[in-house]
Amino acid sequence: MASLGSLPFTIEAKTETSLFVLSKNYHRSFCSLKPQNQRPAEGLSFLGDKMILRCGKLPKPMQARAAISDSSGQRSDDPDEAIQATIEKSKKVLAMQQQLLEQIAERKKLVSSIKSTSVDSTEKQDSNEQMDGLFPSPDFPSRNDEISVDVLNGSSLSVSNGNVAVRKQLDAVPSSSSRPSDEDDEKQVVDLKKKIYSADPKDQLKGSSKTTYSDILADPKDQLKGSSKTKFSEFLPDPKDQLKGSSKTKSSDILQDSEDQLKGSSKKNSSDFVPAFLSSKSSHSSVKEGKDRQPSEPTLKDDSDTVETAGVDVKPPPLAGVNVMNIVIVAAECAPWSKTGGLGDVAGSLPKALARRGHRVMVIVPRYANYAGLQDTGVRKRYKVHGQDYEVSYFQTYVDGVDFVFIDNSMFHNREQNIYGGDRLEILKRMVLFCKAAIEVPWYVPCGGVCYGDGNLVFVANDWHTALLPVYLKAYYRDNGIMKFTRSILVIHNIAHQGRGPVDDFYHVDLPEHYMDHFKLYDPIGGEHFNIFAAGLKTADRVVTVSHGYAWELKTSEGGWGLHGIINEIDWKMMGIVNGIDSKEWSPEYDVHLTSDGYTNYSLETLQTGKPQCKAALQKELGLPIREDVPLIGFIGRLDQQKGVDIIAEAIPWMVGQDVQLVMLGTGRQDLEQMLRDFENKHRDKVRGWVGFSIKMAHRITAGIDILLMPSRFEPCGLNQLYAMNYGTIPVVHRVGGLRDTVIPFDPFNESGYGWTFDSAEANKLIHALGNCLLTYREYKKSWEGLQIRGMTQDLSWDHAAEKYEEVLVAAKYQW
Numbered sequence: 001m002a003s004l005g006s007l008p009f010t011i012e013a014k015t016e017t018s019l020f021v022l023s024k025n026y027h028r029s030f031c032s033l034k035p036q037n038q039r040p041a042e043g044l045s046f047l048g049d050k051m052i053l054r055c056g057k058l059p060k061p062m063q064a065r066a067a068i069s070d071s072s073g074q075r076s077d078d079p080d081e082a083i084q085a086t087i088e089k090s091k092k093v094l095a096m097q098q099q100l101l102e103q104i105a106e107r108k109k110l111v112s113s114i115k116s117t118s119v120d121s122t123e124k125q126d127s128n129e130q131m132d133g134l135f136p137s138p139d140f141p142s143r144n145d146e147i148s149v150d151v152l153n154g155s156s157l158s159v160s161n162g163n164v165a166v167r168k169q170l171d172a173v174p175s176s177s178s179r180p181s182d183e184d185d186e187k188q189v190v191d192l193k194k195k196i197y198s199a200d201p202k203d204q205l206k207g208s209s210k211t212t213y214s215d216i217l218a219d220p221k222d223q224l225k226g227s228s229k230t231k232f233s234e235f236l237p238d239p240k241d242q243l244k245g246s247s248k249t250k251s252s253d254i255l256q257d258s259e260d261q262l263k264g265s266s267k268k269n270s271s272d273f274v275p276a277f278l279s280s281k282s283s284h285s286s287v288k289e290g291k292d293r294q295p296s297e298p299t300l301k302d303d304s305d306t307v308e309t310a311g312v313d314v315k316p317p318p319l320a321g322v323n324v325m326n327i328v329i330v331a332a333e334c335a336p337w338s339k340t341g342g343l344g345d346v347a348g349s350l351p352k353a354l355a356r357r358g359h360r361v362m363v364i365v366p367r368y369a370n371y372a373g374l375q376d377t378g379v380r381k382r383y384k385v386h387g388q389d390y391e392v393s394y395f396q397t398y399v400d401g402v403d404f405v406f407i408d409n410s411m412f413h414n415r416e417q418n419i420y421g422g423d424r425l426e427i428l429k430r431m432v433l434f435c436k437a438a439i440e441v442p443w444y445v446p447c448g449g450v451c452y453g454d455g456n457l458v459f460v461a462n463d464w465h466t467a468l469l470p471v472y473l474k475a476y477y478r479d480n481g482i483m484k485f486t487r488s489i490l491v492i493h494n495i496a497h498q499g500r501g502p503v504d505d506f507y508h509v510d511l512p513e514h515y516m517d518h519f520k521l522y523d524p525i526g527g528e529h530f531n532i533f534a535a536g537l538k539t540a541d542r543v544v545t546v547s548h549g550y551a552w553e554l555k556t557s558e559g560g561w562g563l564h565g566i567i568n569e570i571d572w573k574m575m576g577i578v579n580g581i582d583s584k585e586w587s588p589e590y591d592v593h594l595t596s597d598g599y600t601n602y603s604l605e606t607l608q609t610g611k612p613q614c615k616a617a618l619q620k621e622l623g624l625p626i627r628e629d630v631p632l633i634g635f636i637g638r639l640d641q642q643k644g645v646d647i648i649a650e651a652i653p654w655m656v657g658q659d660v661q662l663v664m665l666g667t668g669r670q671d672l673e674q675m676l677r678d679f680e681n682k683h684r685d686k687v688r689g690w691v692g693f694s695i696k697m698a699h700r701i702t703a704g705i706d707i708l709l710m711p712s713r714f715e716p717c718g719l720n721q722l723y724a725m726n727y728g729t730i731p732v733v734h735r736v737g738g739l740r741d742t743v744i745p746f747d748p749f750n751e752s753g754y755g756w757t758f759d760s761a762e763a764n765k766l767i768h769a770l771g772n773c774l775l776t777y778r779e780y781k782k783s784w785e786g787l788q789i790r791g792m793t794q795d796l797s798w799d800h801a802a803e804k805y806e807e808v809l810v811a812a813k814y815q816w
């Protein structure tokens with residue numbers, strides 16, 4: 001029998017798992033159930049001023065008893081009688097609990113005996129499900145049911161079972177006097193309340209339910225782990241949510257998110273004081289949603305598994321922690337389905353890194369071709385483009401934790417070789433339709449059975465092609481009180497392309513007249529014109545560009561291409577984040593293009609044999625003399641003014657005077673393509689000009705060459721130099737934009753750096769840098785090897801960049 005000091009009584013009840021003491025203070029206002037060691041009993045949790053004891057559904061007779069006493073509702077004015085009555089009721093509660101615990105223990109034995117006969121984990125789960133079916137009796141406890149004892153606000157006993165809630169007033173003393181007399185109790189209450197208010201109360205409730213139930217059933221040693229389990233369950237969504245979620249495919253349900261947001265301001269409950277995403281339905285369920293799902297196969301796991309797998313199968317919380325969001329990346333191209341350059345790479349790989357951090361991530365891209373492996377979602381919608389109706393449908397797949405949604409309309413068909421082709425108004429029409437449709441995908445297109453909805457949602461638009469999206473989000477939705485909390489980020493990959501046209505183009509984008517000013521821009525060359533990028537930059541909540549160097553250059557009249565004025569104005573919302581690389585796709589160790597034709601995969605350990613083998617294979621494939629000692633130089637990129645291929649052309653007479661080989665892969669301007677062919681014809685023993693777009697060759701060249709040239713006039717980030725360094729290939733680059741950020745110049749005194757840089761886009765500067773590079777290649781083998789190793793051991797993955805993106809997304813979210 002435990003003594004509670006000054007308390008007038010103690011009641012002891014020994015259960016299978018712990019000793020509970022029911023205490024009551026002099027004011028009759030505090031009723032607590034706690035084990036003797038003063039820690040909250042396993043199975044107890046606190047919600048606000050209410051202490052909740054989860055012990056399963058009451059057996060029917062008990063429900064009846066509780067209901068009877070509830071309906072009687074008598075309270076004596078005599079304090080002693082009231083105390084006596086309370087004691088009696090409390091005894092009943094303890095008896096009920098003991099009975100329940102015994103039942104639970106019995107069930108546990110039965111479950112484990114059946115499970116021990118199961119063969120694999122799948123069967124385990126099945127048997128669990130069957131076990132649930134074995135106990136359909138209403139007498140058997142269910143973890144959804146709870147007994148709650150109101151701790152602070154006038155103690156009341158509440159027994160609830162789904163829709164059935166039996167509430168019994170135990171005491172009518174006003175809440176002001178309802179305080180625990182014990183300091184420890186108070187601390188526990190405060191600690192737990194802190195916990196509750198730092199997370200969604202609903203989730204907390206779910207979490208505690210899971211923990212309690214499994215802890216009651218678990219071995220005592222598992223109980224010791226209980227606290228950490230509780231933490232995880234705060235982050236992990238309840239599988240039941242998914243079950244609920246899967247039916248949430250009606251647009252009315254989806255639109256509810258917006259409606260809730262609209263109502264939100266008038267609601268005055270605790271969730272008003274926690275960030276919206278903590279109380280958002282979508283955020284938590286989405287994390288799970290994005291995890292282990294196979295294409296269009298929602299994971300609706302029976303959470304009865306919690307009982308047996310608690311402490312074993314618990315997943316860690318998402319890296320993004322409380323910042324998890326629903327992120328929708330919208331781009332005109334996305335590798336591996338469509339790619340003309342770096343944007344395709346980014347749209348294919350950044351989302352995966354964001355998903356790895358725990359976000360629910362979707363990419364929306366036009367369906368240019370009949371790609372294999374996509375599912376038609378069956379959803380059809382109509383959008384007006386310049387007065388004409390267009391129907392779009394949506395295809396979908398799920399890869400590496402990311403939902404890829406393809407918008408289909410005949411406008412996009414057969415464009416994969418010419419994504420940005422056609423006349424100005426044709427492209428404009430495509431992009432208007434694409435952006436209008438993309439913005440409503442989270443409402444209408446179920447991914448894994450569940451639409452994203454617009455709660456806790458952020459769009460990431462890319463370049464001018466999708467710069468209309470932030471404008472539409474504002475003009476059509478947020479200005480009208482819809483998607484009020486949805487945010488948009490616009491990423492600048494290349495400011496040189498802006499979606500310019502005559503001012504009258506405005507009438508093709510279907511916007512209210514007063515939006516005209518966002519698009520109008522004056523520039524000394526084009527005069528007053530219509531500029532889509534300008535409007536996107538002004539209306540996006542945040543702007544990102546793909547390196548720090550480029551973020552700075554954009555503010556200058558040389559680097560801003562007419563938009564520097566706007567960029568300077570929006571400086572407060574702009575950030576440079578250096579791109580990463582897809583370290584699976586672009587890894588010499590796993591590169592699928594290095595597995596045949598004499599190429600080989602290699603790693604840091606096999607660099608000295610693997611890379612020369614790739615070099616020999618490349619020389620062979622190109623028909624160049626196979627020589628290990630000759631430096632093999634490469635260029636990969638669009639053949640245009642930006643990439644500085646003409647600077648290489650100017651340097652070629654010097655190059656061919658050296659003992660080197662040169663391979664150039666690219667497509668673009670016809671005059672430059674012809675130039676490549678001419679060089680090859682003129683210097684067949686040393687130069688190869690491969691005109692075309694070949695991803696396989698891009699990989700093989702990156703692996704086989706020794707030196708990569710990037711004399712870009714401007715380079716927002718540049719991916720090829722990153723790929724090169726990851727393959728032990730040394731970059732020689734014009735120090736500009738992202739090249740300046742990523743290629744630290746070689747310092748022979750300190751044996752540091754990754755390559756060579758030159759400070760202006762001129763042939764003689766290129767020759768000077770390349771000359772030093774060749775000297776090191778020939779004369780300083782150790783330094784060369786050091787350069788290779790440093791390049792290959794950098795962390796070039798998207799993980800760091802994804803974390804930075806997350807900061808921007810969160811900043812946008814809390815920005816009004």
Ligand SMILES: Nc1ncnc2c1ncn2[C@@H]1O[C@H](COP(=O)(O)OP(=O)(O)O[C@H]2O[C@H](CO)[C@@H](O)[C@H](O)[C@H]2O)[C@@H](O)[C@H]1O
Binds near residue numbers: 715
């Ligand atoms: N002929 C060819 N055959 C096969 N593959 C080819 C190819 N020509 C180019 N590629 C590939 O296309 C990609 C080009 O990426 P970049 O980042 O170098 O340039 P891009 O200017 O397109 O991108 C813009 O966006 C990206 C992403 O933000 C920025 O890094 C960059 O600075 C900015 O100009 C690389 O994956 C490259 O291998």
